Amino acid sequence: MPHWLRKSLVVMVTILTFGLVSPSQAFLYDDSNAVKTSKKDIFDASSEDKSVIDHSALADESVGYISKEEFISHMLMEAETQSYTKFGARIKPVIENEFTEVILPNIAKAIINVAAQYPEEELANLTVTESPGKGHSEKIFNISNEKTSEDIIRFHVRRDQPPQQGYWFNFHYHTHHDQFQTHHELGSIYWDKNTPPKWMS
Template identity: 85%
Template structure:
């Protein structure tokens, strides 16, 4: 049966039954000989990259190479995704724009510094942790060296409440160079005089 006729029948049945009955999936895909490969989005590609890194047998088959530009782009996308996950539905709409304009470019600079410290053939081993801290935890994400299983850099956000100034979100990072002791500032975003909700709420 031609594709256009099949689609027309589906639409007609749906309209005639007010959407209460739809043709079965078997009918829709009956006699479909075309083998289609699903489109991959960027997150599938990132996931595949992590699977290759975490499995030495696959890594040998794959070229374990990523350019510094691609590494920075990939890390920045993951940094933004992990940050928005941490903010949750209540905080994200309030600070999203300022975070994107002020904090994210500074995160990019920090990631560029990390990229400069490693040869390009080692960058494929650096990955972003995927569990931001909930509640009052400061952790947004870490960049970890999967080869050594050690953190390279940790990105945090702390709630500050200077006297008579309300609440601020202070974004900063720590590096392995000093055992994560020093705070490297990324910037601060004002919240309100009211107590902010917990992270990921």
């Protein structure tokens, strides 16, 4: 399948199935040994687009807001950057492809859901506020409201070790709607039988 068609299908499926279909964990695990596509097959941003974007530069100075599309695009880039920073040099090369294929599209759905809850004139107030947590910390990043100084959504990754199954990285998020109590699953990635390195190592 051509790369451009694959990218288009991923975007269409993400948008059309948002809120309707949650991928089963079995589906996520079945793909763990499949041939992986590169990040460029999922996101068609050029290398220039991958550079760090100044959040304030996205805002339209004349009206003081950014569009939902700009917000989602910027937050996805932040999600990728913060995640790879957290993984560190030892974990990133092992799980990068699967993270891009399985987890990042689900993070995109969560961000789309956040964007849908706010009018465009308020999106410029939402920023990434947390640096990734080191060691055994679950934190990847938070999105918070600058005006209220309150977190809106928190993205985490937890190390799981089911009996006799080795180690898995469980990606999930929490929202302010229930005081960050519920785990909303984003998917899991298998590591190995051996203990994974600490985050950012």
